[in-house]
Amino acid sequence: MAILSRRQFIKLGMIGVGSLMVGFRITNKVYAAASNIIKSLSDYMKERLQGIYKRDASMEIRCSQDNPMIKYAYKKFFITPMSPVSEDVLHTSYIDRSCVVKKLESEGIFSREQFNNIPIKYPCE
Amino acid sequence: MIECEGVNYLGIIPSGKETNPADIFFVQVDKTKCIECGTCSEYCPTTAIRPSNGNDGPREVVHPGLCINCGQCLIHCPAGAIYETVSYIDEIFDAINNPNKYTVAVPAPAIRYALSECFGYSPGTCTYGKMVTALRELGFDKVWDNQFTADLTIMEEGTELLKRITGEIDRPLPQFTSCCPAWIKYVETFYPELLPHISSCKSPIGMAAAAARVYGAKEAGINPNQMYFVSIMPCIAKKFEGLRPEIVGIDATITTRELAYMLKSKKIDFQKLPESKTDPIMGVSSGAGTIFAATGGVTEAALRFLYWKISGEKKEKINFKVVRGLKGIKEATIKLPKKIKTINGETDTIKVAVASGVRYARVLCDQVKKGTSPYHFIEVMACPGGCVCGGGEPILPGVREAVEMTLKRWYGGLKKRIKDTQEV
Numbered sequence: 381m382a383i384l385s386r387r388q389f390i391k392l393g394m395i396g397v398g399s400l401m402v403g404f405r406i407t408n409k410v411y412a413a414a415s416n417i418i419k420s421l422s423d424y425m426k427e428r429l430q431g432i433y434k435r436d437a438s439m440e441i442r443c444s445q446d447n448p449m450i451k452y453a454y455k456k457f458f459i460t461p462m463s464p465v466s467e468d469v470l471h472t473s474y475i476d477r478s479c480v481v482k483k484l485e486s487e488g489i490f491s492r493e494q495f496n497n498i499p500i501k502y503p504c505e
Numbered sequence: 506m507i508e509c510e511g512v513n514y515l516g517i518i519p520s521g522k523e524t525n526p527a528d529i530f531f532v533q534v535d536k537t538k539c540i541e542c543g544t545c546s547e548y549c550p551t552t553a554i555r556p557s558n559g560n561d562g563p564r565e566v567v568h569p570g571l572c573i574n575c576g577q578c579l580i581h582c583p584a585g586a587i588y589e590t591v592s593y594i595d596e597i598f599d600a601i602n603n604p605n606k607y608t609v610a611v612p613a614p615a616i617r618y619a620l621s622e623c624f625g626y627s628p629g630t631c632t633y634g635k636m637v638t639a640l641r642e643l644g645f646d647k648v649w650d651n652q653f654t655a656d657l658t659i660m661e662e663g664t665e666l667l668k669r670i671t672g673e674i675d676r677p678l679p680q681f682t683s684c685c686p687a688w689i690k691y692v693e694t695f696y697p698e699l700l701p702h703i704s705s706c707k708s709p710i711g712m713a714a715a716a717a718r719v720y721g722a723k724e725a726g727i728n729p730n731q732m733y734f735v736s737i738m739p740c741i742a743k744k745f746e747g748l749r750p751e752i753v754g755i756d757a758t759i760t761t762r763e764l765a766y767m768l769k770s771k772k773i774d775f776q777k778l779p780e781s782k783t784d785p786i787m788g789v790s791s792g793a794g795t796i797f798a799a800t801g802g803v804t805e806a807a808l809r810f811l812y813w814k815i816s817g818e819k820k821e822k823i824n825f826k827v828v829r830g831l832k833g834i835k836e837a838t839i840k841l842p843k844k845i846k847t848i849n850g851e852t853d854t855i856k857v858a859v860a861s862g863v864r865y866a867r868v869l870c871d872q873v874k875k876g877t878s879p880y881h882f883i884e885v886m887a888c889p890g891g892c893v894c895g896g897g898e899p900i901l902p903g904v905r906e907a908v909e910m911t912l913k914r915w916y917g918g919l920k921k922r923i924k925d926t927q928e929v
Contacts, residue, residue: 419902419903420903421901421903421904422831424628424901424902424903425831425889425890425894425901426831427627427628427629428618428619428628428629428890428893428894429629429799429800429829429830429831429890429891429893430629431618431628431629431630431631431893432614432618432629432631432795432796432798432799432802432893433796433799433829434629434631435618435631435633435792435795436792436793436795436796437792439791439792439795441790441791441792442791442792442793442809442821442823443791443792443793443806443809443810443813443821443823444655444656444657444659444660444663444791444793444794444806444809444810445660445810445813445814445818446791447653447656447789447790447791447794448789449653449785449786449787449788449789450653450656450657450660453657453716453720454660456720456724457719457720458657458720461660461661461663461664461665462661462664462665462668466661469712469715469716469719469720470657470658470661470706470707470712470715470716471661471705471706471707472683472705472706472707472711472751472752473705473751474689474692474693474700474703474751475693475751476693476697476700477527477570477690477693477694477697478693478694478695478697480527480568480570480571480694481570481571481694481695484568484570484571489567489568490552490568490571491552494552495551495552495695496867498549498550498551498552498864498867499864500833500864500865500867500868501833501864502547502548502577502833502862502864502889503544503547503548503581504548504581504889505831505833505889
């Protein structure tokens with residue numbers, strides 16, 4: 381049997397202590413689970429997302445271009461994507477609403493600086 | 506005031522086309538219930554919800570112009586103090602009972618994954634078939650599917666993106682998605698200079714409402730003048746969109762919570778309902794249509810279309826897992842099956858970014874403004890997680906309970922401290 385060098389002994393010791401600590405953390409989590417705070421918000425959000433991808437994987441048609449009723453709609457009415465009919469029925473335009481912000485800024489109700497300082501993370505993450 | 510799934514509704518029905526949705530508070534705070542914890546401000550992407558007297562006091566939405574109606578404050582309020590003002594429930598019941606009206610229900614992709622929660626299923630359970638039967642039981646004459654128009658959106662939006670890349674149309678890159686009405690109001694209000702970057706496509710429900718009158722009605726033999734079009738959405742901002750003058754044909758918009766309320770008020774036993782399918786003409790959809798409910802879904806659906814289109818309509822690639830998940834900003838460089846011509850040369854990759862939550866979009870918007878954005882396509886959904894976690898969905902477990910737990914713990918701690926001081 382090989383004798384451990386000092387370095388190897390320390391390394392092994394560290395791994396041992398480390399895994400013990402990780403072990404405690406896991407127990408902690410299990411304890412938290414038992415005390416009724418089972419899942420965090422993001423866990424529930426993930427479950428909802430998983431439901432969607434499960435459904436997607438189980439569907440016969442996976443791509444928009446393979447949807448027979450889409451093909452039918454283009455044949456019967458819309459001709460091709462972005463055809464004049466499509467442009468007329470399915471496309472739109474937008475409105476510049478920034479004047480409201482400018483007015484509120486001059487009244488001291490809105491501050492662009494505060495807006496730029498909003499943290500980008502959401503608390504539920 | 507009626508209560509739907511723990512959220513209060515004032516029941517205002519905006520009447521007529523003269524109503525400007527920009528003047529309506531869709532979300533407001535009940536000051537008698539507010540516990541001043543500040544959770545709403547922590548979720549607000551625009552500083553619209555604030556303390557009513559400077560730094561203190563119950564919260565309020567200060568101006569409808571600042572609020573993008575995403576409803577993140579509402580679904581995360583631990584005290585249930587935030588309510589919705591607009592609700593079409595009464596009008597919809599009247600329309601259903603009116604023999605001269607032909608009622609059409611169009612549920613969004615996200616409804617089928619969360620309506621189940623109101624009837625005892627676990628989060629994420631898909632109840633498509635039961636949902637369709639439930640809508641027929643309520644008395645709707647026709648049930649179409651917004652997933653069909655999600656597919657239609659991909660055909661239009663994908664084609665638009667390709668034309669922008671090749672320079673066939675003179676519109677700037679990156680192209681932003683246009684499905685999310687809260688995101689659209691965000692750009693219109695805070696980044697108007699980026700409006701040319703927004704896809705000109707209507708949102709799926711905007712397309713559905715317009716197509717229902719000119720195409721669906723003709724194919725199904727309905728008089729378009731009698732049609733009463735109800736959009737069922739996981740979203741409060743969709744109520745705003747339904748009132749926009751550019752969007753034609755939406756008569757009423759309700760959320761998942763209000764639909765659950767309507768089903769419960771009619772004593773429909775959801776769990777026992779048989780399954781049925783949407784009416785075919787605007788009711789058949791693909792997997793690409795259903796993933797619209799998830800963050801990254803529009804991007805993945807568009808990539809499925811683009812890959813096929815660029816390969817000369819031959820090859821298909823289905824899974825683009827890099828754009829899935831809850832991460833705030835997801836980026837990906839996608840290898841194309843063939844080289845395509847661009848304005849300045851050729852490319853065989855496209856770069857996409859997905860913002861899960863409109864706060865992250867601020868970073869991407871600032872890049873575009875500075876001209877340093879490397880992307881071709883950017884998807885933004887105002888709610889973290891996408892529509893399925895939207896402001897109109899049922900409140901997730903744990904949101905309301907959290908405040909009770911904290912209160913009990915605080916009370917317990919206080920009691921102990923009082924006892925300790927007495928012993929000393």
